Amino acid sequence: MTKPNTSPDVVLDRQCEQRNEQGFLETVMSTGTYRAVIFHNRKALISEPEHSPDHNSPDYSVTYLSPTQLPRDLPAGTQTVYLGKVLPGQGHPLAAGTPLILFALPHDAGELGWVPDGSSFMGYRDVGQQLRAADAQIVIQAQAVANWHATHTFCPRCGNPMEPMKAGWMRRCVQDGSEHFPRTDPAAIVAIVGADERILLANNFQWDQKRYSTVAGFVEAGESAEAGAVREIAEEVGVRLHALHYVASQAWPFPRSLMLGYIGYTNDTVATPDLTEVRAAKWFSRAELQGAVLNGEAVISSRASIARELIEHWYGGKILEPGEQA
Ligand SMILES: [Zn+2]
Incomplete structure (x- = not known):
């Protein structure tokens, strides 16, 4: 019964060292080659099977938007986080090397007319089982970091606002400089x-x-x-x-x-x-x-x-x- 755990099938290279560099996220965003994963009210933007990019898929899939599909002005308070770049050979429909950025919209995101037809915001617990495995992993990662940003706006030490740093993987208090990371x-x-x-x-x-x-x-x-x-x-x-x-x-x-x-x-x-x-x-x-x-x-x-x-x-x-x- 006891067998060693196999190496997990990891879909994204999180590039933890690179993303810590100043301006990394802004550089990725300026290239125009990234794809956006959208969250709103803790739900991911998901395509129904008949609207999947690979039309034969029986599965639900994450709706990956290109920069040109995003509105010119994102709702104020949108949180951006670098998720990683797609690794080769893991069965992901996006090309290997494609950078993915999470856009977590604020609760009052206003009109979302730019959301494509056939896509809607769905909770992982409702749709997770119907997602292809590569997408399920990305939704879980995005959900975890989006939850953290949504609940860690203010410094637990002094109550002042915290600003996101390190491509969205750290927040720093504007007053006392204390550094805070997502918890598990x-x-x-x-x-x-x-x-x-x-x-x-x-x-x-x-x-x-x-x-x-x-x-x-x-x-x-x-x-x-x-x-x-x-x-x-x-x-x-x-x-x-x-x-x-x-x-x-x-x-x-x-x-x-x-x-x-x-x-x-x-x-x-x-x-x-x-x-x-x-x-x-x-x-x-x-x-x-x-x-x-x-x-x-x-x-x-x-x-x-x-x-x-x-x-x-x-x-x-x-x-x-x-x-x-x-
Ligand atoms: Zn503080």
Whole structure:
């Protein structure tokens, strides 16, 4: 079961060193070769499948605007951030080397008549599963940094305004010069496996009663991710983990989490939901889970989520959705 993590398929070269240079973003913008990723009210500008640049795509795609498609005067308060340049060989429809810039529009952006037909602002949680993988990664990155700018206008030390620097990856207080960077909150997410190899999935009060997923919780200050996982699992479903196997992580910027995914092993056979966050917890064998998903008794997390990746890691392959063929 234990296998090394493969190298991730990274779509953009963030050019972290170059973007720190004074005037880097302005230089890229002056070339006219960049493409713009537009965010408004924390949603990305997305093309419906029939309006995709590659017309045969069955997927939703990010609407990449050329500089000439942008209005001459962007709404005041638009935040620009350098996202990176497209790397070759990652299946992205834009040419390798194309620089991408995020334009996060202010809430009161006024008339958006320049938005092309067939494109509209969509939330990642609504459309993420239908986005091609290369675009999903770019939306996640843009969402994370856009969220940060939207909530970090003023200095946490002295309350004065902060100005964006380093191509949008830092803000500096105009008064005391303190430097601030986007933060990420680590959370542990665990697929709990018992001694009999069944998986323990939980149903939260916030969800439909048929939905079952892995258990997750935030890592506290001064706590290791593993200690946080053991503590959260004990709190929420009442089982003690004796071993943890790290699988993979996923950035989840809603608003700013980094999900650290584990398989957690327990010898306990009785789960006790906390009845405040978790409504029910249920053991499934592999056959029981696949059967419950196919007949609609259980709904598990979508394929855009690390929860699904962890469940399928335990399962040993793809879990079929109703109507899908093996
Ligand atoms: Zn300050």
